[in-house]
Amino acid sequence: MKLSARNVLSGTVSSVKKGAVNTEVVIALKGGPSVAAVITNASADNLALKDGAAASAIIKASSVIVATDMGSAKVSARNVFSGKVVKVIEGPVSAEVDLDIGGGNTLVAVITAESAKKLGLKAGESASAMIKASSIIVGV
Secondary structure: OOOOOOEEEEEEEEEEEEOOOEEEEEEEEOOOOEEEEEEEHHHHHHHOOOOOOEEEEEEOHHHOEEEOOOOOOOOOOOEEEEEEEEEEEEOOOEEEEEEEEEOOEEEEEEEEHHHHHHHOOOOOOEEEEEEOHHHOEEEO
């Protein structure tokens, strides 16, 4: 299957925690950080998720929020990745930002051109990416 989502991060399920309606799935990425996703119990059952199973976190580039100078900021997004900007493609409306988050994993974000300009994003500089757990699709 081909996907339109720009981010497909592969790894192994490290935990599955079922709630009343939703399930939290944590995927340890190959050589890098972990990603937490919240999916419905029905979806978790359909995927037969269990510890040690191969899985992928699928994230639309428009769901990735980019920040700089986070310092000691506290945010509600479950997934916060610090890394280095690999490249920035600037357009009149939007900008694509590729962020190396370690372990050979790159996150692609599409943000407004104005936001990219305000952040002063340039290749080689530090930045962070944030993704809500509910914005992550899990695939097996």
